[in-house]
Amino acid sequence: MSDDWLALQFEDHRTHLRAVAYRMLGSTTEADDAVQESWLRVARAGTAGVDNLGGWLTTVVARVCLDMLRSRTARREQPLPRDRAVAVNGADPEHEALLADTVGPALLVVLDTLAPAERLAFVLHDLFAIPFDEIAPLVGRSPAAARQLASRARRRVQGAESRSPAADDVRRQRTVVDAFTAASRQGDFEALLAVLDPEVVMRADAAAVDLSLATRSRGAAPLADVMLGRQAVADVFLHRAKHTRRALIDGEAGLVWWACGEVRGVFPFTVADGRVVEIGIVMDPDRVRAFDIELLAD
Structure with a gap:
């Protein structure tokens, strides 16, 4: 397949990939960097043997985000103010306001307390409905262990609203x-x-x-x-x-x-x-x- 075709396909998925990266990283700047790095990896690898292009691109950007989370040291990105989140999905303000209620800056504050593998498992499964069979290789665990990571993250997210954080x-x-x-x-x-x-x-x-x-x-x-x-x-x-x-x-x-x-x-x-x-x-x-x-x- 031509490079032009692949570039067009990637652009068609860019909005979704940026949304995944933003939920993983909590920063529009880092999300853009992750998507760009994902494109470089995709361009080098090509799509031979790929049956589900959208799913494959999601796993590529997830791997990039996981690497970025693991490389963070003393500096940690702060979640963006709510009014800065409007452009993440390229959606209209009303849609983004509804989305922000469940996946906005408040949630990003909680996600920032999770270990990278927990954050990836929770975001991909609970926010983007990626099966645990596909998440497991990304975190180097079995599907059952990936499910436990997401479950533990889910409890912490829910617990953030309780009196026992x-x-x-x-x-x-x-x-x-x-x-x-x-x-x-x-x-x-x-x-x-x-x-x-x-x-x-x-x-x-x-x-x-x-x-x-x-x-x-x-x-x-x-x-x-x-x-x-x-x-x-x-x-x-x-x-x-x-x-x-x-x-x-x-x-x-x-x-x-x-x-x-x-x-x-x-x-x-x-x-x-x-x-x-x-x-x-x-x-x-x-x-x-x-x-x-x-x-x-x-």
């Missing part, structure tokens, strides 16, 4: 994870049991199980891919948090295994009612890199 949820999670870490490091088995739910579940990937078998010391509790109950989980984690660091993992409180100056393993926690109800152990390098990790001060 997401920041408070994270603080409560960190309190529980900190208690777990202290009990593990101090070898306080009773304190470790107290912070674990009676039906706690621990899930380890194959890389973690293999590493455990290779480095298991005499008398240490064996590691299995799934372990149930606080007694079994406490046995595994007793004295084993010495080389971990506190972190936000996809926006949730958790721990990472820090070795040789880098993250070598990830321990996502699920906390409910003041206790740990699920712990993951992820050691596979590709899966570790797929997480959005923010190290916290000890």
Whole structure:
């Protein structure tokens, strides 16, 4: 297909792509940059083997936006004033005013608190009806995990209007994870049991199980891919948090295994009612890199 045809097709989709980018980034300037970068990638790649051009272009701009979100450091773009949002979709003011009620600057303030993968999953699925099967490759997760990212983001968006904002949820999670870490490091088995739910579940990937078998010391509790109950989980984690660091993992409180100056393993926690109800152990390098990790001060 000719370059002129592709350019025309891209222009036909530009309004939609800019809307996706704006919802992802919260800035018209960055949205324009993302769309332009997407065009450069599309022009280089061509459309061979593409059956759904609109869907494919959406995934391209989503990847670009995800890269931009992950590269943000100290500077974070502020949501635009409401009257600046009118031109985003090229719609008339009345249509844009209605749209702003659900996807305007107020929502962008909340979206800015989400981890990049959460934000992408929520925006693409809840605002643009992209299936989780298509979102999953973008965030390097399974469709089920992508669904969980969107669900977690949705709860935070909804919680922003309640008296228990997401920041408070994270603080409560960190309190529980900190208690777990202290009990593990101090070898306080009773304190470790107290912070674990009676039906706690621990899930380890194959890389973690293999590493455990290779480095298991005499008398240490064996590691299995799934372990149930606080007694079994406490046995595994007793004295084993010495080389971990506190972190936000996809926006949730958790721990990472820090070795040789880098993250070598990830321990996502699920906390409910003041206790740990699920712990993951992820050691596979590709899966570790797929997480959005923010190290916290000890």
